[in-house]
Amino acid sequence: MKNQMFYFISGYVRAEVKGKHTELFLDRCVQNNIPIWFVKRIDDETISCYFFLKDISQIRVLLRRTGCRLSFKQKIGLPFFLKKMYSRKGFILGLVCTLFMIFFLSNMIWSIHIHGASPEVEHEVKQKLHQIGVKKGAFIFSLPSEQEIQQTVTESNDNLTWIGVKRLGTRYSFEVVEKKIPEEKEALNPRHLVARKKAVIYKIFAEQGQAMVEDRDFVKKGDILISGIVGSDEQEKVMPAKGSVLGEVWYLSEVTVPLKSTIITNTGDTLNKYYIKLGKISIPIWGFEKDSFSKKEMITDMKPFYFLKWQLPISFQKDKIFEIEHSERVLSEKQAKELAFELTEKDLMRQLPRDAEIKGKKILHEKIGNGKVNVKIHYQVIEEIATEQPIIRGD
Known part of the structure; x- marks a missing residue:
């Protein structure tokens, strides 16, 4: 052979x-x-x-x-x-130009489809995509990676819960999941408002129904806060209870903070290198300068070339090199406690309703040993504790 x-x-x-x-x-x-x-x-x-x-x-x-x-x-x-081909150079030139144009057009965006979005959100998503270069006629290898597109679009729109990005040849497809804000529906059936957790009543407002507790009362899960049954036995009236009940709820958080730790930070200096990849061989085409970073991290973005619908064994590779620094952080006991408050508070707020408010916090127990600070923190939180419970006639 x-x-x-x-x-x-x-x-x-x-x-x-x-x-x-x-x-x-x-x-x-x-x-x-x-x-x-x-x-x-x-x-x-x-x-x-x-x-x-x-x-x-x-x-x-x-x-x-x-x-x-x-x-x-x-x-x-x-x-x-x-030699024979050279004698027919006009035909060969036309064939090469045709193949090049097909290859050129096979690596451009020809359509963008957005599914699952309302007209308003779809318009906002299209505007953001246009800003970052994702539009018809753009070269695919010059665009950000699919993960970067997903993160940028999601962070730019508060109405989005999630957006999926998928590229199929010359088409980009986006699956949008919008945030659904529950609309408060008028209760048609009789109900009580009961406590959904243990709490001390902080403030109660009964819009409709009869308040069964007062400020500073202690309630357990399932206790009736606002009753949907009003009046005496002879003039009893059943209705859907309405109102707001704020309760003081207690939470206990535990966290361990090291007094010494190594922090990796990005200095902001970056270097981009571009390659044409043929199989396992990478041919540099831009960014020939050598980085002088003592410590670095690299993100590689690979975009294959297409000819019509077929993926070629040729790819456009972009290496983004970040300079990083390793620094040692040493905390005092006071700083470690402050960091513990910050970490546990952020974690707690992610679990609480949006309108919840931290009223107070206190360290219940702390222990220092093996270069670490172990802290237990007690939080007092004011939040809505009422949830509905249907009234079944005949109970």
Whole structure:
């Protein structure tokens, strides 16, 4: 197989040599180390043979010395193919331009589809995509990665819970999940408002129904706060209870803060390098300067090239190199406690309703050992504690 490839690249011919001294001609070729193969005698003065294109000049000299003549019967190999193609350069140029245009257009965005969004949110998403370059006619390899697009669009719109990004050839598809703000519906069925957790009543407002507790009362889960049954036995009236009940709820958080830790920070200095990747071979095309970062991190973004719907074994690779610093943070006991408050408070607020408010906090227990501070913190939180409970007639 390797010999056949070598023969094709070098180029060779099948020729006929005529003359009275064909044997002398063959002998001279052997003496001058000229490869000749598949030698076949046709008649008394004619032989057929194969030889390389590069040896033709030496063979012509030997032909003159031996009085023989040469006629070509077949020309085989890459040099002859290229010569033939050059004679048809207009056709070849048109074919190359056509293939290039197909390749060029196969790596552009032709359509953007957004699913699951209301018209207002869809318009906002399209505007943000346009700002970051995701639009019809943009080159795919010049765009941010799908993860970056997802993060940028999600963070820019408060109405989005999640957005999925998927590229299918020349099309970008976005699946949008909007935040659904529950609308308060008018209760049509009779109900009580009961406590959904243990708490001390902080403030109660009964819009409809009868308040069953007062400020500073302690309630357990399931206790009736606002009753939907109003009046005496004879004039009893059943209705949907309405109102707001704020309760003081207690939470206990525990956290461990190391007094010494290593922090990795980004200095802000970056370097971009671009490559064309052929299989496992990366060919640099831009960003040849060598980074001087002592410590660094790298993010690689790979975008394959397409020809129509077929993915080619060629990719555009972008390496983004960040300079980072490792610094040692040493905290005092006071700073460790402050950090513990900050960490636990953030974690607690993620679990609480939006309108919840932290009224007070206190360290219940702390322990220092093995270079760490272990802290238990008690939080007093004011939040809505009422939830509905249907009234079933006959109970």
